[in-house]
Amino acid sequence: MTTSGAAAEVGERYDVVIAGAGIAGCTAAVLYARQGLRVALLEAHRDPATFKRICTHYIQPSAVPTMRRLGLDRSIEAAGGVRNGVDIWTPYGWVTDERAAVGVPEPGYNIRRSVLDPMLRELAASTPGVDLLLGHKVTDLVRTGNRVDGLRARTQDGRTVTLRATLTVGAEGRLSTVATQSGLRVKTKAHGRFGYSAHYTGVQLSTAASSQFWLDGQGMNFAFTNDGGRTVIGAMRPSGELAAFRADPEGNLLESFDRLPGRPDLSAATRVSDVIGMINYPLHRRRVTGRGVTLVGDAALVADYLWGVGCGWAFQSAEWLVDATAADLLRSRDPSPALRSYARRIRRRLGPHHTMTSDYATGRPFTALERLLWSSATVDDEVAAALGAVGARSASPLTVLKPMMVARMVRARRRAAAPVNLPPARTAVKA
Numbered sequence: 001m002t003t004s005g006a007a008a009e010v011g012e013r014y015d016v017v018i019a020g021a022g023i024a025g026c027t028a029a030v031l032y033a034r035q036g037l038r039v040a041l042l043e044a045h046r047d048p049a050t051f052k053r054i055c056t057h058y059i060q061p062s063a064v065p066t067m068r069r070l071g072l073d074r075s076i077e078a079a080g081g082v083r084n085g086v087d088i089w090t091p092y093g094w095v096t097d098e099r100a101a102v103g104v105p106e107p108g109y110n111i112r113r114s115v116l117d118p119m120l121r122e123l124a125a126s127t128p129g130v131d132l133l134l135g136h137k138v139t140d141l142v143r144t145g146n147r148v149d150g151l152r153a154r155t156q157d158g159r160t161v162t163l164r165a166t167l168t169v170g171a172e173g174r175l176s177t178v179a180t181q182s183g184l185r186v187k188t189k190a191h192g193r194f195g196y197s198a199h200y201t202g203v204q205l206s207t208a209a210s211s212q213f214w215l216d217g218q219g220m221n222f223a224f225t226n227d228g229g230r231t232v233i234g235a236m237r238p239s240g241e242l243a244a245f246r247a248d249p250e251g252n253l254l255e256s257f258d259r260l261p262g263r264p265d266l267s268a269a270t271r272v273s274d275v276i277g278m279i280n281y282p283l284h285r286r287r288v289t290g291r292g293v294t295l296v297g298d299a300a301l302v303a304d305y306l307w308g309v310g311c312g313w314a315f316q317s318a319e320w321l322v323d324a325t326a327a328d329l330l331r332s333r334d335p336s337p338a339l340r341s342y343a344r345r346i347r348r349r350l351g352p353h354h355t356m357t358s359d360y361a362t363g364r365p366f367t368a369l370e371r372l373l374w375s376s377a378t379v380d381d382e383v384a385a386a387l388g389a390v391g392a393r394s395a396s397p398l399t400v401l402k403p404m405m406v407a408r409m410v411r412a413r414r415r416a417a418a419p420v421n422l423p424p425a426r427t428a429v430k431a
Helices: 023-034 061-070 072-078 097-103 113-125 177-182 239-246 249-255 310-330 336-360 368-377 381-391 397-401 403-414
Strands: 012-019 039-043 086-090 093-095 130-134 136-144 147-155 160-170 186-189 193-201 211-215 220-225 231-238 276-278 283-286 293-295
Touching: 012 023, 012 147, 012 310, 023 039, 023 061, 023 113, 023 130, 023 310, 039 136, 039 160, 061 072, 061 310, 072 113, 086 097, 093 368, 093 381, 097 381, 113 130, 136 160, 136 177, 160 177, 160 310, 177 293, 193 239, 193 249, 231 239, 231 249, 239 249, 283 336, 310 336, 336 397, 368 381, 368 403, 381 397, 381 403, 397 403
Parallel strands: 012 039, 012 160, 039 130, 086 211, 160 293
Antiparallel strands: 086 093, 136 147, 147 160, 186 283, 193 231, 193 276, 211 220, 220 231
């Protein structure tokens, strides 16, 4: 593993320099290096075991092909990662994993970031062509004219290093220095909810799915079985309830499950982490490319964490970037046209999801269309499958707006039973 003293102090040249050794940065570094490119991967923290704490630890099914391409699926399963089928409750009843999963190619994974992030850094460090530079904090960008030509970073011992590259990638998350310094246009939207979560052992889920999700139209609760016998439980509520909730975060977190239909049994639960608050988490959408610079993961797009899309989008966006640009970089061609292709793919594949989830992040109740969708999905297998595909980020939200699907939802809603309190009986899972 390359450490903080390994980089040349002036003029070191790479094909690609990536700021941020999280999910997106490590994925891009590995895939670029496998194409034969030379990559510098910078991480501000010195400790390779550093991990992201604010996370649902839920990886959407849409990211599984990328993980398999990396060979990461085998490592996750060996580390105890859990395939993440989910039972979802709304006031209209249950949409169970058994029915919704018909629209999902295969489940994603639940795995703690304390396991996943070091695993990814180890994969990157062991990939020929990648220099993992720990303890390197990006300070500014290097420019030649109006083109980004690399970056400067400060090491833990106070030195400044300059790393030049044909392409500079910002992958440091929502507070990306590369994104800020590049001047790429950004649209920001306030979040209308706050959240608290913690890890517990001894949680007994009430259904066979490894994950449970309750959505009441204004807030949500979740219980996600993870590796190591842990279950992550969390609650999100409208911002107006913050003052009362934060007076006793753990007590209110546990109490928020008391009245939930099919709630997990927390009577033997033992907390094994801090209670983490997500108080101010604004959403943003940036222009993802400029001359010689581009963004991946949360640096490009921050969505409502209620839906657990961040990890999956980090994997996917990094893969799309590499697939779009690697050939040009190998031939020393200007990657600008390829970067525009990458930006179009981000807009087409993730834009509708981001728009939909950002609108719901205001803290508003369900719209009439959302009430129709959730209620009809409780009784109609085709609607449930369509909802499952959208929820897994394997299909565009626009698919449920097609006239034939809306007509099907209307017919299904007419025969929907009264809301039920429990999902269909199945074998319970001990987390």
